[in-house]
Amino acid sequence: MTDMNMQEAAEHADAMMDATFKAIVPGVQWAHDTTTTHRCDVVRRRAVTTIVSEQRRGSFLGVVQRHWEKSGYTIKSVRPDREMPALYAVSPEGFQIRVLIGYxxxxxxxxxxxxxxxxxxxxxxxxxxxxxxxxxxxPAPNVHSDFWSATTAVPAASVPAPASPEV
Structure with a gap:
């Protein structure tokens, strides 16, 4: 990746997040968070303002994980904590991506x-x-979603199955 500069790397990071958010259906509201630059790397952040209930967090992370795997990312770690789960992955180009559920x-x-x-x-x-x-x-999550904010578990028929290759 050395033939890329920090601006190009930041744009690639943005495209990774854009694609991830596009894969989350139904969609969630999000806002840009801080960008941090160091000597030779960039960190881009986004925060979701849609309420993702405790009952739907596993499904939310599952949608993200399936998208990342389909995109060729390697899942490096999963934190299955009930209140603050997280998912960590790395792209084929060496970009590290994560989602964590916080406060x-x-x-x-x-x-x-x-x-x-x-x-x-x-x-x-x-x-x-x-x-x-x-x-x-x-702010803390303040946008209601009929799907993501629901306090019931996701019915099995509601979770989209990963796309299968055409034969």
Missing amino acids: KGQAFFQVDTPCVEPSDVTEPASEPNGPAYPLGKI
Whole structure:
């Protein structure tokens, strides 16, 4: 990945998160969180503002995991904690991606880029699908979803099955 600079790596990280959020059906509202740059890498973050109930967190993480695996990511670790589960993966290009459930069930996504050519990095270009909160001012989950916020387990017929290859 050394033929990429930090801006290009940040854009790739954004595309990884864009694709992940597109795979979450029904969709959730999210906002950009802080971007951190270091000597040769970038960390991009997003916070979900949709309420994901305790009963639906496993399904939420399952949707994300299936998308990541289908995208060629290697699942590195799963934290099956009931209140604060997490999922960690790495892309074929060496980008580390994670989702963790934090305070009040808020889902936080993060992509860490590999070390690349130093350059300036701009803020993410993609628009959040909810309010654009000032950095550091993202509220706890406050958006209700009939699906993700429900306090019942997901009926088996409601969970989309992974796509099977066409024969």
